Amino acid sequence: MAVRLLVIGSGGREHTLAWKLAQSPHIQQVLVAxxxxxxxxxxxxxxxEVSVSNHSILAQFCKEHSVGLVVVGPEVPLAAGMVDDLQAAGVPCFxxxxxxxxLEASKSFSKAFMDRHGIPTANWCSFTDPQEACSYIRTASFPALVVKASGLAAGKGVIVAKDQEEACxxxxxxxxxxxxxxxxxxVVVxxxxxxxxxxxxxxxxGCSVSPMPPAQDHKRLQDGDLGPNTGGMGAYCxxxxxxxxxxQQIRETVLQKTVDGMKEEGTPYVGVLYAGLMLTKQGLKVLEFNCRFGDPxxxxxxxCV
Ligand SMILES: Nc1ncnc2c1ncn2[C@@H]1O[C@H](COP(=O)(O)OP(=O)(O)O)[C@@H](O)[C@H]1O
Ligand SMILES: [Mg+2]
Structure with missing residues (x-):
């Protein structure tokens, strides 16, 4: 039987998801909200036009319109428990x-998680007091120059500083x-x-992983890899x-290890797991996790698929 889907979100990412999902002969209709x-x-x-902020109205809508699966694009509704609430109401949700x-919504959680499970990442410390954060920046044995708001900040909460003064x-x-x-x-420093x-x-x-082809962003604002970092001016893959x-190494030492760790901690990870990685001279390190597809x-x- 053909299924009606509901994709949540409003970006290029959601357009892509709807476009690809609509190609399946098993899918009768794709609604996007x-x-x-x-x-x-x-x-x-x-x-x-259904409300996406009120999860019980959304669940009601899905039942009334025979939505067989909800696919959530952005991080904000995921962190707000949309999947938990829809599933509790009997609506299947991806x-x-x-x-x-x-793993995405709290950078301090994800850094501590990586340390607990031996997943390679930059040295770090988290703070709730600004004075303590600044003394750490001034005394750390490595260049502690990246300052991150721990919570969700729409891809704008990270400052890569040029010196200790700018970091403070x-x-x-x-x-x-x-x-x-x-x-x-x-903050995470x-x-x-x-x-x-x-x-x-x-x-x-929640148990195994199936990697997608690796991608790279055009991070810098200007041509020739110049200017400040952006959320991504485009990408290639x-x-x-x-x-x-x-x-294969990323699959084993990052993706599978993360899924295993989340399962072990009683919070199995189901969905798209996105690892942002830096390929350093000392090997690969995780910069962050996102809990959804990237846009772009x-x-x-x-x-590629
Ligand atoms: N430890 C780091 N060293 C160098 N650059 C970093 C580091 N952490 C983050 N960045 C840069 O800042 C960008 C944003 O950081 P990230 O952790 O991905 O947070 P978010 O995507 O939530 O803004 C990264 O894409 C990367 O270019
Ligand atoms: Mg990022």
Whole structure:
């Protein structure tokens, strides 16, 4: 029987997901909430005005419209427990639970998780007091120059500082001036890593992983790899920076280890797991996890499958 799907989100990522899912003969219709101009009335795809912030209204809508599966695009509804609430109401949903989404929604949780499970990552410390964070920056035995708001900050909560002064200023901006609101109540201060940055995503059912082709972002604002870092000015996939051998290593030492660790801790990870990695001279290190497809990585990944 053909299924009606509901994709949650409004980006290029959700357009891609709807476009690809609509190609399946098993799928009768793809609704997107709230969607965008690209997902409005395009073959099997159309936008829906259902509220995505009220999970019980959303569950009711899914039942009334015979939605057979909800696919959640962005991190905010995942961290807010959309998957938990829809599943509790009997609506099948693809994505991690709120607890599992902590891998993205709390950088201090994810760094501590990596340490507990021996997953390679930059040296770090987390703070809830700005003075303590600044003294650490001034005395750490490595260049502690990356300052991160621990919570969700729409990809804008990380400052890669050029010196200790700038790093301390970033701490004050985040913790005293609250530039990222409550996302900055805890900050993670991290060792500066150098190397090529790549994104490795996989699907997981909570036990095993199935990696997607590795992607790389155009991170810097300007041509010639110049200017400040951005959330991604575009992307390409597959990237030549990741050989089959390296992908196998990432699969074993990062992706599978993470899924195993989450299962062991009683918060199995189901959905798309995204590892942001730095390929350093000392080997690969995880910069962060995301609990969903990347935008724009999702759009270029489609070309490879
Ligand atoms: N330890 C680090 N060393 C060097 N650059 C970093 C480090 N951590 C993050 N960055 C840079 O900052 C960007 C954003 O950091 P990330 O941890 O991915 O957070 P978010 O995507 O939530 O903003 C990364 O894509 C990377 O370019
Ligand atoms: Mg990132």
């Amino acid at each position: 709230p969607g965008n101009a690209g997902t409005a009335n395009c073959g099997k795809i159309s936008n829906s 994505g991690p639970s709120a607890k599992a989404a902590q 200023q970033a701490v004050l901006d985040i913790m005293k001036d609250k530039t990222f609101g409550s996302a900055g109540e805890t 991290e060792e500066l890593l150098e190397g090529e940055e790549v994104s490795c995503l996989c699907f997981s059912d 597959p990237t030549p920076q990741v050989s089959q051998e390296l992908l 990585e999702c759009q270029v990944g489609k070309l």
